[in-house]
Amino acid sequence: MTTTPRTPTPRHVVVMGVSGTGKSTVADAIADHLPGMLVEGDSFHPQANxxxxxxxxxxxxxxxRPWLKSLSAEIARLDVEGQTGVIACSSLKRIYRDWLREGVEELFFVHLHTDYEVLDQRMSERKGHFMPPSLLKSQFETLEPLQDDELGVKIDVRNPPYEVVVRSLAALASVGLQPQTQGERDIGPTWRP
Incomplete structure:
Protein backbone atom coordinates (compact mmCIF):
# COMPACT_ATOMS: atom_id res chain seq x y z
CA MET A 1 0.00 0.00 0.00
CA THR A 2 1.51 3.31 -1.05
CA THR A 3 0.08 6.70 -0.27
CA THR A 4 1.26 9.91 -1.86
CA PRO A 5 1.22 12.65 0.80
CA ARG A 6 -0.11 16.10 -0.04
CA THR A 7 -1.77 18.97 1.74
CA PRO A 8 -4.35 20.24 2.48
CA THR A 9 -6.33 17.32 3.84
CA PRO A 10 -8.84 16.13 1.24
CA ARG A 11 -12.51 16.01 2.18
CA HIS A 12 -13.71 13.83 -0.71
CA VAL A 13 -12.82 10.27 -1.69
CA VAL A 14 -13.14 8.66 -5.12
CA VAL A 15 -13.13 4.86 -5.16
CA MET A 16 -11.81 4.06 -8.62
CA GLY A 17 -10.91 1.07 -10.78
CA VAL A 18 -12.15 -1.08 -13.60
CA SER A 19 -15.49 -2.83 -13.46
CA GLY A 20 -15.84 -5.72 -11.02
CA THR A 21 -13.41 -4.41 -8.39
CA GLY A 22 -16.16 -3.68 -5.86
CA LYS A 23 -16.11 0.11 -6.04
CA SER A 24 -19.71 0.52 -4.84
CA THR A 25 -19.30 -1.93 -1.94
CA VAL A 26 -16.08 -0.32 -0.70
CA ALA A 27 -17.37 3.23 -1.22
CA ASP A 28 -20.50 2.39 0.78
CA ALA A 29 -18.43 1.08 3.72
CA ILE A 30 -16.07 4.08 3.62
CA ALA A 31 -19.03 6.49 3.56
CA ASP A 32 -20.49 4.72 6.59
CA HIS A 33 -17.28 5.14 8.57
CA LEU A 34 -16.30 8.73 7.75
CA PRO A 35 -19.34 9.43 7.67
CA GLY A 36 -19.83 10.68 4.16
CA MET A 37 -22.41 10.99 1.45
CA LEU A 38 -22.23 8.01 -0.92
CA VAL A 39 -22.36 9.05 -4.57
CA GLU A 40 -22.84 6.17 -7.03
CA GLY A 41 -21.11 7.33 -10.20
CA ASP A 42 -23.08 4.98 -12.45
CA SER A 43 -26.31 6.78 -11.53
CA PHE A 44 -24.95 9.95 -13.19
CA HIS A 45 -24.51 8.27 -16.60
CA PRO A 46 -26.90 9.56 -19.24
CA GLN A 47 -29.12 6.84 -20.70
CA ALA A 48 -27.17 6.97 -23.98
CA ASN A 49 -24.02 5.85 -22.14
CA ARG A 65 -16.83 13.99 -20.35
CA PRO A 66 -20.43 15.13 -19.60
CA TRP A 67 -20.83 12.26 -17.14
CA LEU A 68 -17.67 13.21 -15.23
CA LYS A 69 -18.56 16.92 -15.37
CA SER A 70 -21.87 16.17 -13.67
CA LEU A 71 -20.07 14.14 -11.00
CA SER A 72 -17.61 17.00 -10.51
CA ALA A 73 -20.53 19.38 -10.01
CA GLU A 74 -22.00 17.02 -7.41
CA ILE A 75 -18.68 16.91 -5.52
CA ALA A 76 -18.54 20.72 -5.58
CA ARG A 77 -22.13 20.89 -4.28
CA LEU A 78 -21.29 18.57 -1.38
CA ASP A 79 -18.17 20.60 -0.65
CA VAL A 80 -20.13 23.86 -0.43
CA GLU A 81 -22.53 22.16 1.98
CA GLY A 82 -19.60 21.02 4.14
CA GLN A 83 -20.26 17.33 3.47
CA THR A 84 -17.77 14.60 2.67
CA GLY A 85 -18.41 12.85 -0.63
CA VAL A 86 -17.44 9.22 -1.23
CA ILE A 87 -17.76 8.65 -4.94
CA ALA A 88 -17.73 5.28 -6.70
CA CYS A 89 -16.40 6.08 -10.17
CA SER A 90 -14.07 4.21 -12.52
CA SER A 91 -11.84 7.30 -13.12
CA LEU A 92 -9.68 5.26 -15.48
CA LYS A 93 -7.62 8.01 -17.13
CA ARG A 94 -5.70 10.93 -15.68
CA ILE A 95 -7.81 13.34 -17.73
CA TYR A 96 -10.98 11.84 -16.21
CA ARG A 97 -9.60 12.41 -12.72
CA ASP A 98 -8.66 15.96 -13.74
CA TRP A 99 -12.25 16.55 -14.86
CA LEU A 100 -13.47 15.32 -11.48
CA ARG A 101 -11.05 17.72 -9.76
CA GLU A 102 -12.50 20.73 -11.55
CA GLY A 103 -15.17 20.99 -8.84
CA VAL A 104 -12.82 20.42 -5.89
CA GLU A 105 -9.08 20.17 -6.44
CA GLU A 106 -8.15 17.96 -3.45
CA LEU A 107 -9.58 14.48 -3.98
CA PHE A 108 -8.24 11.24 -2.51
CA PHE A 109 -8.37 8.25 -4.87
CA VAL A 110 -8.70 4.68 -3.60
CA HIS A 111 -7.63 2.64 -6.63
CA LEU A 112 -9.03 -0.89 -6.39
CA HIS A 113 -7.20 -3.32 -8.64
CA THR A 114 -6.33 -6.96 -9.27
CA ASP A 115 -5.58 -9.30 -12.16
CA TYR A 116 -7.78 -9.40 -15.25
CA GLU A 117 -8.62 -13.10 -14.78
CA VAL A 118 -9.97 -12.53 -11.27
CA LEU A 119 -12.25 -9.71 -12.41
CA ASP A 120 -13.34 -11.52 -15.57
CA GLN A 121 -14.60 -14.39 -13.42
CA ARG A 122 -16.34 -12.02 -10.98
CA MET A 123 -18.07 -10.18 -13.80
CA SER A 124 -19.22 -13.39 -15.49
CA GLU A 125 -20.94 -14.33 -12.20
CA ARG A 126 -22.54 -10.90 -11.73
CA LYS A 127 -26.21 -10.64 -12.65
CA GLY A 128 -28.30 -7.62 -13.62
CA HIS A 129 -25.54 -5.07 -14.28
CA PHE A 130 -25.49 -3.08 -17.51
CA MET A 131 -21.71 -3.47 -17.94
CA PRO A 132 -21.02 -6.73 -19.80
CA PRO A 133 -17.82 -8.72 -19.08
CA SER A 134 -16.79 -8.19 -22.71
CA LEU A 135 -15.90 -4.54 -21.91
CA LEU A 136 -13.43 -5.42 -19.15
CA LYS A 137 -10.52 -5.72 -21.58
CA SER A 138 -11.14 -2.22 -22.96
CA GLN A 139 -11.21 -0.85 -19.40
CA PHE A 140 -7.82 -2.43 -18.64
CA GLU A 141 -6.47 -0.91 -21.86
CA THR A 142 -7.83 2.52 -20.91
CA LEU A 143 -6.64 2.45 -17.27
CA GLU A 144 -3.87 4.89 -16.36
CA PRO A 145 -2.46 4.37 -12.84
CA LEU A 146 -2.40 7.22 -10.36
CA GLN A 147 0.53 9.54 -11.01
CA ASP A 148 3.02 10.83 -8.43
CA ASP A 149 1.18 14.15 -8.04
CA GLU A 150 -2.19 12.46 -7.43
CA LEU A 151 -3.22 11.78 -3.85
CA GLY A 152 -4.26 8.17 -3.43
CA VAL A 153 -3.63 4.56 -2.61
CA LYS A 154 -3.71 1.33 -4.64
CA ILE A 155 -5.29 -1.71 -2.97
CA ASP A 156 -5.52 -5.27 -4.35
CA VAL A 157 -9.09 -6.56 -4.13
CA ARG A 158 -8.04 -10.20 -3.98
CA ASN A 159 -7.99 -9.49 -0.25
CA PRO A 160 -11.25 -10.11 1.64
CA PRO A 161 -13.66 -7.15 1.52
CA TYR A 162 -13.09 -6.21 5.16
CA GLU A 163 -9.31 -5.96 4.54
CA VAL A 164 -9.86 -3.73 1.53
CA VAL A 165 -12.05 -1.41 3.63
CA VAL A 166 -9.65 -1.39 6.58
CA ARG A 167 -6.70 -0.58 4.29
CA SER A 168 -8.74 2.15 2.62
CA LEU A 169 -9.63 3.74 5.96
CA ALA A 170 -5.99 3.50 7.12
CA ALA A 171 -4.82 5.27 3.96
CA LEU A 172 -7.40 8.02 4.48
CA ALA A 173 -6.34 8.43 8.11
CA SER A 174 -2.70 8.78 6.98
CA VAL A 175 -3.61 11.96 5.11
CA GLY A 176 -5.77 13.34 7.90
CA LEU A 177 -9.21 12.15 6.83
CA GLN A 178 -10.07 10.34 10.05
CA PRO A 179 -13.23 8.30 10.54
CA GLN A 180 -15.64 10.42 12.57
CA THR A 181 -17.52 7.36 13.82
CA GLN A 182 -17.01 3.66 14.14
CA GLY A 183 -19.79 3.28 11.60
CA GLU A 184 -22.96 1.31 11.84
CA ARG A 185 -21.21 -1.85 10.70
CA ASP A 186 -18.32 -3.54 12.42
CA ILE A 187 -15.48 -3.91 9.92
CA GLY A 188 -13.87 -7.17 10.96
CA PRO A 189 -13.10 -10.64 9.59
CA THR A 190 -16.78 -11.62 9.51
CA TRP A 191 -17.96 -8.44 7.78
CA ARG A 192 -19.70 -8.85 4.46
CA PRO A 193 -21.34 -6.16 2.34
Whole structure:
Protein backbone atom coordinates (compact mmCIF):
# COMPACT_ATOMS: atom_id res chain seq x y z
CA MET A 1 0.00 0.00 0.00
CA THR A 2 1.51 3.31 -1.05
CA THR A 3 0.08 6.70 -0.27
CA THR A 4 1.26 9.91 -1.86
CA PRO A 5 1.22 12.65 0.80
CA ARG A 6 -0.11 16.10 -0.04
CA THR A 7 -1.77 18.97 1.74
CA PRO A 8 -4.35 20.24 2.48
CA THR A 9 -6.33 17.32 3.84
CA PRO A 10 -8.84 16.13 1.24
CA ARG A 11 -12.51 16.01 2.18
CA HIS A 12 -13.71 13.83 -0.71
CA VAL A 13 -12.82 10.27 -1.69
CA VAL A 14 -13.14 8.66 -5.12
CA VAL A 15 -13.13 4.86 -5.16
CA MET A 16 -11.81 4.06 -8.62
CA GLY A 17 -10.91 1.07 -10.78
CA VAL A 18 -12.15 -1.08 -13.60
CA SER A 19 -15.49 -2.83 -13.46
CA GLY A 20 -15.84 -5.72 -11.02
CA THR A 21 -13.41 -4.41 -8.39
CA GLY A 22 -16.16 -3.68 -5.86
CA LYS A 23 -16.11 0.11 -6.04
CA SER A 24 -19.71 0.52 -4.84
CA THR A 25 -19.30 -1.93 -1.94
CA VAL A 26 -16.08 -0.32 -0.70
CA ALA A 27 -17.37 3.23 -1.22
CA ASP A 28 -20.50 2.39 0.78
CA ALA A 29 -18.43 1.08 3.72
CA ILE A 30 -16.07 4.08 3.62
CA ALA A 31 -19.03 6.49 3.56
CA ASP A 32 -20.49 4.72 6.59
CA HIS A 33 -17.28 5.14 8.57
CA LEU A 34 -16.30 8.73 7.75
CA PRO A 35 -19.34 9.43 7.67
CA GLY A 36 -19.83 10.68 4.16
CA MET A 37 -22.41 10.99 1.45
CA LEU A 38 -22.23 8.01 -0.92
CA VAL A 39 -22.36 9.05 -4.57
CA GLU A 40 -22.84 6.17 -7.03
CA GLY A 41 -21.11 7.33 -10.20
CA ASP A 42 -23.08 4.98 -12.45
CA SER A 43 -26.31 6.78 -11.53
CA PHE A 44 -24.95 9.95 -13.19
CA HIS A 45 -24.51 8.27 -16.60
CA PRO A 46 -26.90 9.56 -19.24
CA GLN A 47 -29.12 6.84 -20.70
CA ALA A 48 -27.17 6.97 -23.98
CA ASN A 49 -24.02 5.85 -22.14
CA UNK A 50 -25.84 3.01 -20.39
CA UNK A 51 -27.36 1.85 -23.68
CA UNK A 52 -23.96 1.96 -25.38
CA UNK A 53 -22.26 -0.11 -22.66
CA UNK A 54 -25.16 -2.57 -22.49
CA UNK A 55 -24.69 -3.10 -26.24
CA UNK A 56 -21.04 -4.03 -25.60
CA UNK A 57 -19.58 -0.77 -26.92
CA UNK A 58 -16.90 0.96 -24.84
CA UNK A 59 -17.40 4.61 -23.99
CA UNK A 60 -15.03 7.16 -25.47
CA UNK A 61 -13.84 10.45 -24.01
CA UNK A 62 -16.75 12.34 -25.58
CA UNK A 63 -19.19 9.99 -23.83
CA UNK A 64 -17.42 10.25 -20.49
CA ARG A 65 -16.83 13.99 -20.35
CA PRO A 66 -20.43 15.13 -19.60
CA TRP A 67 -20.83 12.26 -17.14
CA LEU A 68 -17.67 13.21 -15.23
CA LYS A 69 -18.56 16.92 -15.37
CA SER A 70 -21.87 16.17 -13.67
CA LEU A 71 -20.07 14.14 -11.00
CA SER A 72 -17.61 17.00 -10.51
CA ALA A 73 -20.53 19.38 -10.01
CA GLU A 74 -22.00 17.02 -7.41
CA ILE A 75 -18.68 16.91 -5.52
CA ALA A 76 -18.54 20.72 -5.58
CA ARG A 77 -22.13 20.89 -4.28
CA LEU A 78 -21.29 18.57 -1.38
CA ASP A 79 -18.17 20.60 -0.65
CA VAL A 80 -20.13 23.86 -0.43
CA GLU A 81 -22.53 22.16 1.98
CA GLY A 82 -19.60 21.02 4.14
CA GLN A 83 -20.26 17.33 3.47
CA THR A 84 -17.77 14.60 2.67
CA GLY A 85 -18.41 12.85 -0.63
CA VAL A 86 -17.44 9.22 -1.23
CA ILE A 87 -17.76 8.65 -4.94
CA ALA A 88 -17.73 5.28 -6.70
CA CYS A 89 -16.40 6.08 -10.17
CA SER A 90 -14.07 4.21 -12.52
CA SER A 91 -11.84 7.30 -13.12
CA LEU A 92 -9.68 5.26 -15.48
CA LYS A 93 -7.62 8.01 -17.13
CA ARG A 94 -5.70 10.93 -15.68
CA ILE A 95 -7.81 13.34 -17.73
CA TYR A 96 -10.98 11.84 -16.21
CA ARG A 97 -9.60 12.41 -12.72
CA ASP A 98 -8.66 15.96 -13.74
CA TRP A 99 -12.25 16.55 -14.86
CA LEU A 100 -13.47 15.32 -11.48
CA ARG A 101 -11.05 17.72 -9.76
CA GLU A 102 -12.50 20.73 -11.55
CA GLY A 103 -15.17 20.99 -8.84
CA VAL A 104 -12.82 20.42 -5.89
CA GLU A 105 -9.08 20.17 -6.44
CA GLU A 106 -8.15 17.96 -3.45
CA LEU A 107 -9.58 14.48 -3.98
CA PHE A 108 -8.24 11.24 -2.51
CA PHE A 109 -8.37 8.25 -4.87
CA VAL A 110 -8.70 4.68 -3.60
CA HIS A 111 -7.63 2.64 -6.63
CA LEU A 112 -9.03 -0.89 -6.39
CA HIS A 113 -7.20 -3.32 -8.64
CA THR A 114 -6.33 -6.96 -9.27
CA ASP A 115 -5.58 -9.30 -12.16
CA TYR A 116 -7.78 -9.40 -15.25
CA GLU A 117 -8.62 -13.10 -14.78
CA VAL A 118 -9.97 -12.53 -11.27
CA LEU A 119 -12.25 -9.71 -12.41
CA ASP A 120 -13.34 -11.52 -15.57
CA GLN A 121 -14.60 -14.39 -13.42
CA ARG A 122 -16.34 -12.02 -10.98
CA MET A 123 -18.07 -10.18 -13.80
CA SER A 124 -19.22 -13.39 -15.49
CA GLU A 125 -20.94 -14.33 -12.20
CA ARG A 126 -22.54 -10.90 -11.73
CA LYS A 127 -26.21 -10.64 -12.65
CA GLY A 128 -28.30 -7.62 -13.62
CA HIS A 129 -25.54 -5.07 -14.28
CA PHE A 130 -25.49 -3.08 -17.51
CA MET A 131 -21.71 -3.47 -17.94
CA PRO A 132 -21.02 -6.73 -19.80
CA PRO A 133 -17.82 -8.72 -19.08
CA SER A 134 -16.79 -8.19 -22.71
CA LEU A 135 -15.90 -4.54 -21.91
CA LEU A 136 -13.43 -5.42 -19.15
CA LYS A 137 -10.52 -5.72 -21.58
CA SER A 138 -11.14 -2.22 -22.96
CA GLN A 139 -11.21 -0.85 -19.40
CA PHE A 140 -7.82 -2.43 -18.64
CA GLU A 141 -6.47 -0.91 -21.86
CA THR A 142 -7.83 2.52 -20.91
CA LEU A 143 -6.64 2.45 -17.27
CA GLU A 144 -3.87 4.89 -16.36
CA PRO A 145 -2.46 4.37 -12.84
CA LEU A 146 -2.40 7.22 -10.36
CA GLN A 147 0.53 9.54 -11.01
CA ASP A 148 3.02 10.83 -8.43
CA ASP A 149 1.18 14.15 -8.04
CA GLU A 150 -2.19 12.46 -7.43
CA LEU A 151 -3.22 11.78 -3.85
CA GLY A 152 -4.26 8.17 -3.43
CA VAL A 153 -3.63 4.56 -2.61
CA LYS A 154 -3.71 1.33 -4.64
CA ILE A 155 -5.29 -1.71 -2.97
CA ASP A 156 -5.52 -5.27 -4.35
CA VAL A 157 -9.09 -6.56 -4.13
CA ARG A 158 -8.04 -10.20 -3.98
CA ASN A 159 -7.99 -9.49 -0.25
CA PRO A 160 -11.25 -10.11 1.64
CA PRO A 161 -13.66 -7.15 1.52
CA TYR A 162 -13.09 -6.21 5.16
CA GLU A 163 -9.31 -5.96 4.54
CA VAL A 164 -9.86 -3.73 1.53
CA VAL A 165 -12.05 -1.41 3.63
CA VAL A 166 -9.65 -1.39 6.58
CA ARG A 167 -6.70 -0.58 4.29
CA SER A 168 -8.74 2.15 2.62
CA LEU A 169 -9.63 3.74 5.96
CA ALA A 170 -5.99 3.50 7.12
CA ALA A 171 -4.82 5.27 3.96
CA LEU A 172 -7.40 8.02 4.48
CA ALA A 173 -6.34 8.43 8.11
CA SER A 174 -2.70 8.78 6.98
CA VAL A 175 -3.61 11.96 5.11
CA GLY A 176 -5.77 13.34 7.90
CA LEU A 177 -9.21 12.15 6.83
CA GLN A 178 -10.07 10.34 10.05
CA PRO A 179 -13.23 8.30 10.54
CA GLN A 180 -15.64 10.42 12.57
CA THR A 181 -17.52 7.36 13.82
CA GLN A 182 -17.01 3.66 14.14
CA GLY A 183 -19.79 3.28 11.60
CA GLU A 184 -22.96 1.31 11.84
CA ARG A 185 -21.21 -1.85 10.70
CA ASP A 186 -18.32 -3.54 12.42
CA ILE A 187 -15.48 -3.91 9.92
CA GLY A 188 -13.87 -7.17 10.96
CA PRO A 189 -13.10 -10.64 9.59
CA THR A 190 -16.78 -11.62 9.51
CA TRP A 191 -17.96 -8.44 7.78
CA ARG A 192 -19.70 -8.85 4.46
CA PRO A 193 -21.34 -6.16 2.34
Missing amino acids: IDKMAAGEPLDDDDR
